[in-house]
Amino acid sequence: MQYLLKEDSTMDLDKLLKNVQKILADVDNDAKFDNLSNKEIYVPSIQVQGRNVYFNLHHVNEKGYTEKTLVVYEDKLSIGDFVADERLDHGQRALIVAQQTEPNYKALAKRFSWMKPTSRRDYKYSFGLGDRLGNASNAHLRFLKGKHIFPVIAQQSIRELTLMHRTNTDVFLDAAWSVFDEGFTYGWGAEGDHVKTEYEVDYAVKVGCRTIVLDCTEVINNKAVTLSDEELDKQFNALDDDQKKYFNDTYLNKTFTVGAHNDAEVHFTKHDVEESVLTFYGAVLFATKIYHKFVVPYDLDFEISMDETPYSTTNPNHYFFANELHRRGITPTTMAPRFYGEFQKAIDYIGDLDKFEKDFSLHEKIAEHFGYKLSVHSGSDKLSVYPIIGRLAKAHGWHVKTAGTHWLEACRVIAHKDPQLFVDMYRYAYNNLDDVKDFYVFNAQTDGNAPKPETVTPDHCQFVLSDDDGRQVMHTMFGSLMNAQHNYHYVFRDKFWDILKKNQKLYDKFLNIHLAEHIDLLTGKYATKQEALDALEPKTDIAKEY
Numbered sequence: 001m002q003y004l005l006k007e008d009s010t011m012d013l014d015k016l017l018k019n020v021q022k023i024l025a026d027v028d029n030d031a032k033f034d035n036l037s038n039k040e041i042y043v044p045s046i047q048v049q050g051r052n053v054y055f056n057l058h059h060v061n062e063k064g065y066t067e068k069t070l071v072v073y074e075d076k077l078s079i080g081d082f083v084a085d086e087r088l089d090h091g092q093r094a095l096i097v098a099q100q101t102e103p104n105y106k107a108l109a110k111r112f113s114w115m116k117p118t119s120r121r122d123y124k125y126s127f128g129l130g131d132r133l134g135n136a137s138n139a140h141l142r143f144l145k146g147k148h149i150f151p152v153i154a155q156q157s158i159r160e161l162t163l164m165h166r167t168n169t170d171v172f173l174d175a176a177w178s179v180f181d182e183g184f185t186y187g188w189g190a191e192g193d194h195v196k197t198e199y200e201v202d203y204a205v206k207v208g209c210r211t212i213v214l215d216c217t218e219v220i221n222n223k224a225v226t227l228s229d230e231e232l233d234k235q236f237n238a239l240d241d242d243q244k245k246y247f248n249d250t251y252l253n254k255t256f257t258v259g260a261h262n263d264a265e266v267h268f269t270k271h272d273v274e275e276s277v278l279t280f281y282g283a284v285l286f287a288t289k290i291y292h293k294f295v296v297p298y299d300l301d302f303e304i305s306m307d308e309t310p311y312s313t314t315n316p317n318h319y320f321f322a323n324e325l326h327r328r329g330i331t332p333t334t335m336a337p338r339f340y341g342e343f344q345k346a347i348d349y350i351g352d353l354d355k356f357e358k359d360f361s362l363h364e365k366i367a368e369h370f371g372y373k374l375s376v377h378s379g380s381d382k383l384s385v386y387p388i389i390g391r392l393a394k395a396h397g398w399h400v401k402t403a404g405t406h407w408l409e410a411c412r413v414i415a416h417k418d419p420q421l422f423v424d425m426y427r428y429a430y431n432n433l434d435d436v437k438d439f440y441v442f443n444a445q446t447d448g449n450a451p452k453p454e455t456v457t458p459d460h461c462q463f464v465l466s467d468d469d470g471r472q473v474m475h476t477m478f479g480s481l482m483n484a485q486h487n488y489h490y491v492f493r494d495k496f497w498d499i500l501k502k503n504q505k506l507y508d509k510f511l512n513i514h515l516a517e518h519i520d521l522l523t524g525k526y527a528t529k530q531e532a533l534d535a536l537e538p539k540t541d542i543a544k545e546y
């Protein structure tokens, strides 16, 4: 691709060069870069390596959208790594202006290792921040800077990619460019989330993901849980004699001590043995195969998720799965049991908190015993259990995953800035909820309590995002809403993006408020959900300030 030379350039490259030289001079002083003449230089992105300079320009165009371009000042011998739009030669060096493309990401990642996703194994606390739109990570990274929490910002399940019509590459690059933009050198995660087949694992790995979340739902025999003891026994006894002997010798009527301080026990009854084997042994073998084919050769973080099975994972089930992996020399990075109660999308935990605490505590001790962390899926908005998770997992570390709740904060921007668009989106989501019945299980599908569209008006629509069922309708219908078409036009997408791009600062503010409610409860800054909400929820309509 040929680049524009100085005389044809769309910007004053000479002036840009003067700012580069000012940056180089400032590095030798306080490196604050606070008096550059070009105010479009996004200071958090400035990187200086020897006499080489890199940064992003943030240009607000005539529509009010912020356009980001990369500027590189490097030796002519190396700058050819980048695909430039414009170039100014300067002695033995050159200044280029370039797009945020995959080739230019790869060129930057050659120079800055922190531009590549890394393992979360070495981080005690990690938080999944799935970004369904691709423009939430800057706010998330700015919020987390200095908090010593590892952000997994490239985290979209195959389900989300399918529904939103995005690729893992789209997700990866949106996240990676945010890392450069914010100068986030702490480390970041990219994961193939809820991958179920070797193809899906391979897809995530080849894009550059460092973690795979192997969803075992479809290789777990969920029928075993429903069997009578008699039928369970009959099916167990149909196994090979050596299999039966091994399982009974290893687990039957055995009690295992677990926990970092060996202060808890897991006991196996006959039912526990037979149910655990018939439910999970196939998944153990599948996970073992994936481990040897992908996790070892590509040095991946390995999460095993069973959080979306129809039934809770008992503590013996969890111990059985972990111990069978352990016997095979496999220690996952994280495991995601399905905990007691319900972790439905977009709303708080559903269940008895005391029972949850008892259940989570033993799962946590099993994880400590085998040397991995628990992973809490659908962590969005589960504020009631965060104090419990934060307390019980504080010593060993936690990994909590969120995603759709950040999409709802984008919907909140629409509800404030174009209420009619929000009303139309909600009506469409409500009337087409069957689109997602094969993808998600949530109360709003069946309880009939979601706000009726006729009650949602431009003057009265923001309440939907505080209503559990209304939240679930908007949360799960993200893909249908963003891809609905009529006469080859997007019904909502173009208007949605126009509003969001014009109001990125408001979106960022909503994201930071919402993320603070999650993080401040997990880290113990606030002891209860109500305390966090009282402290963090805006008392006025802050949208009027943007």
Ligand SMILES: O=C(O)[C@@H](O)[C@H](O)[C@H](O)C(=O)CO
Residues within 6 Å of the ligand: 128, 130, 157, 159, 160, 193, 194, 376, 377, 378, 379, 380, 401, 402, 403, 404
């Ligand atoms: O909606 C999805 O598919 C994802 O958000 C998925 O559930 C993810 O693993 C998650 O738990 C984030 O909260």
